[in-house]
Each structure stands twice: as C-alpha cells, then as structure tokens.
Amino acid sequence: MKRYGLLIDTSRCIGCRSCQVTCKQWNQLEAEKTVNTGSFENPPDLSDKCYNKIRFIEVAEKKNGVDWYFLSQRCMHCAEPGCVKVCPSGALKKSETGAVAVDKTKCIGCNYCKSACPFNVPRYSEDRKVAKCTLCNDRVLNGMQPACAKGCAPGAIKFGEWDELLKEAKASGKSAYGADSLGGTGVLYILEDKPEVYGLSPKPQIPLAVTLWKDILRPIGLVAFVGAIVAAAGHYAVIGPKSHEEKEGE
Ligand code: SF4
Ligand code: SF4
Ligand code: SF4
Structure with a gap:
C-alpha cells in the first residue's frame, strides 16, 4: 500500500x-x-x-x-518513529498507510513513548x-x-x-x-x-538515551544472554553434568 x-x-x-x-x-x-x-x-x-x-x-x-x-x-x-521503537506492548505500530496507529487495549501506561517522541x-x-x-x-x-x-x-x-x-x-x-x-x-x-x-526543533531527533538503549545496550545484553546459554550448553555437552562428589566438595 x-x-x-x-x-x-x-x-x-x-x-x-x-x-x-x-x-x-x-x-x-x-x-x-x-x-x-x-x-x-x-x-x-x-x-x-x-x-x-x-x-x-x-x-x-x-x-x-x-x-x-x-x-x-x-x-x-x-x-x-521513536514511540514505536520503544513501545514494549505493541500499542503503537506503523500501519500500512504510513500512520502510526494506536491500539489502546494493548497500552500498559509505561510512558516510554512520551520520552522517545x-x-x-x-x-x-x-x-x-x-x-x-x-x-x-x-x-x-x-x-x-x-x-x-x-x-x-x-x-x-x-x-x-x-x-x-x-x-x-x-x-x-x-x-x-x-x-x-x-x-x-x-x-x-x-x-x-x-x-x-x-516552536519546532530545526533538527528533531530521537533522544540519545533511547537510541543507546534500543540500538546498542539491548542488543549487547541479548548477545551476552544468548552467549551464556550457549556456553552453558557447550560445557554440559563436552564436560557433562557435575558429579555428586563435585557438588558435595563445593
Ligand atoms: S486524528 Fe485528528 S488530527 Fe489526526 S488526522 Fe484525524 S482529525 Fe486530523
Ligand atoms: S511524532 Fe512522536 S508520537 Fe508521532 S510518530 Fe513521531 S515519535 Fe511517534
Ligand atoms: S485552523 Fe488553520 S488548518 Fe485548521 S481548519 Fe482553520 S485554516 Fe485549516
């Protein structure tokens, strides 16, 4: 469309x-x-x-x-839109017409969209x-x-x-x-x-804190989380589960 x-x-x-x-x-x-x-x-x-x-x-x-x-x-x-970028519930989303549509039933009142606009x-x-x-x-x-x-x-x-x-x-x-x-x-x-x-900003921008959080810190956190799971699974596959003696020694 x-x-x-x-x-x-x-x-x-x-x-x-x-x-x-x-x-x-x-x-x-x-x-x-x-x-x-x-x-x-x-x-x-x-x-x-x-x-x-x-x-x-x-x-x-x-x-x-x-x-x-x-x-x-x-x-x-x-x-x-900064508002869509930060909305965790899907209450704000881009429509096929280009509008940023609102679904009030999904809004959890977190206020993130206000700070990202x-x-x-x-x-x-x-x-x-x-x-x-x-x-x-x-x-x-x-x-x-x-x-x-x-x-x-x-x-x-x-x-x-x-x-x-x-x-x-x-x-x-x-x-x-x-x-x-x-x-x-x-x-x-x-x-x-x-x-x-x-009363308009000559260069409107999404606040830096929002960009840092969504585009940098969050993906890094996700990669670290997935990395930890992969490392734990690898350890289990190669070394195996902890033995009863090991657990007691701890
Ligand atoms: S919601 Fe109001 S301001 Fe927005 S397009 Fe419709 S009539 Fe215009
Ligand atoms: S003006 Fe604000 S509320 Fe509207 S689409 Fe842009 S970021 Fe979202
Ligand atoms: S206030 Fe301005 S933009 Fe709104 S209807 Fe009147 S002329 Fe049109």
Whole structure:
C-alpha cells in the first residue's frame, strides 16, 4: 500500500480551529476544562481529549495590531518513529498507510513513548492509556480523508500520497519541514519562517538515551544472554553434568 500523509501550508491557515473541532468530533473526544493563558490559543496543550491543537504565534506588531502565525500541532507520523521503537506492548505500530496507529487495549501506561517522541506528542488518559492523532487511519482505510483535512475550508491541510505531497512542499520554494527528519515525517509543514519561531526543533531527533538503549545496550545484553546459554550448553555437552562428589566438595 502507498504511504499517505498530510501537507500543512501554514501560509493558508487562518487559525479558525475547524480542524481542531472536526478532530474532536470524529474521535468523539469530550470537551475539557481550560484556562485563559493570555492568548487566543485554546486549550493550552495537547491532551487525551485534544489530538490536534492550533498554536497561535504572535510574531510582529502591525499598524493596527499584531501579526500571527498558526500551526496545527499533532503527531507527525514519523517514518522512523521513536514511540514505536520503544513501545514494549505493541500499542503503537506503523500501519500500512504510513500512520502510526494506536491500539489502546494493548497500552500498559509505561510512558516510554512520551520520552522517545521528538515532538512531545503522546498524552495519557486517566486510565493510563496512550492518546494521540492516528492520521484518521480508520477513515483512510475506508477511502476517506482525515477529518481535519476535510474540515479545513481554506485548504491549509491537504491529504494525499506522501511522495506527491513532498514534491509539492519542495516546489513551494519555502521551508518543507519534516522532509529530511526521522526518515521523513508523514505530516509535512510549509513554513513561512524558521522552525524555531513555530516552536519546532530545526533538527528533531530521537533522544540519545533511547537510541543507546534500543540500538546498542539491548542488543549487547541479548548477545551476552544468548552467549551464556550457549556456553552453558557447550560445557554440559563436552564436560557433562557435575558429579555428586563435585557438588558435595563445593
Ligand atoms: S511524532 Fe512522536 S508520537 Fe508521532 S510518530 Fe513521531 S515519535 Fe511517534
Ligand atoms: S488526522 Fe484525524 S486524528 Fe489526526 S488530527 Fe486530523 S482529525 Fe485528528
Ligand atoms: S481548519 Fe485549516 S485554516 Fe482553520 S485552523 Fe485548521 S488548518 Fe488553520
């Protein structure tokens, strides 16, 4: 199956939050209590009840007010996802569509995925189950586009085959964020300014501790474990089991 993704053109986003609402509606996410943090941004953070949040970024003062950038913040559906790498239960896994899918029934609430995500995306419900954007895999597998893309009237969120979206992002002549990170993120942003201005890391990476543990220490531990078993079996085959006298002498 082809890889699918989203291209989000921030220059087209008007901050209407329709994508935020359609996401909640499709995923049947409850309303949540919020707080006023002195910004139009609401709620202040992603949560188990908010998988897609519009970030409001105040950039410069115009003649009659302020100027804004808007960014739809959600899971990036990385080609090489840190969350999947560390998930011990299989609750997070790559789908054939390219989405990083969630199976809440398998989640054991260990929090590993949160520490392995370069974009600080996974959140947890009160019963310690992981919650995040699924790229609307349920809709995509049934021939529909994600709810947020359908709900975006100005066309800032475009769903399609990832290769085509990448070409379009690169042809824009602007910064195509995500194209060269983590194997290419499933969600690509066309940015008007530097990534840092949007609160994005210029070079997102899986934390070093995670890479060390999964790619180096764990395989070494496994090799050592298997080596010990092979050595014990070899000893048994060549020398044989300990005799009664040997055991008593000990
Ligand atoms: S953005 Fe985070 S949660 Fe989403 S796929 Fe990448 S590592 Fe996983
Ligand atoms: S793809 Fe689906 S789950 Fe993800 S932000 Fe859009 S509507 Fe929400
Ligand atoms: S629906 Fe489209 S224009 Fe409105 S906030 Fe979301 S991305 Fe921006």
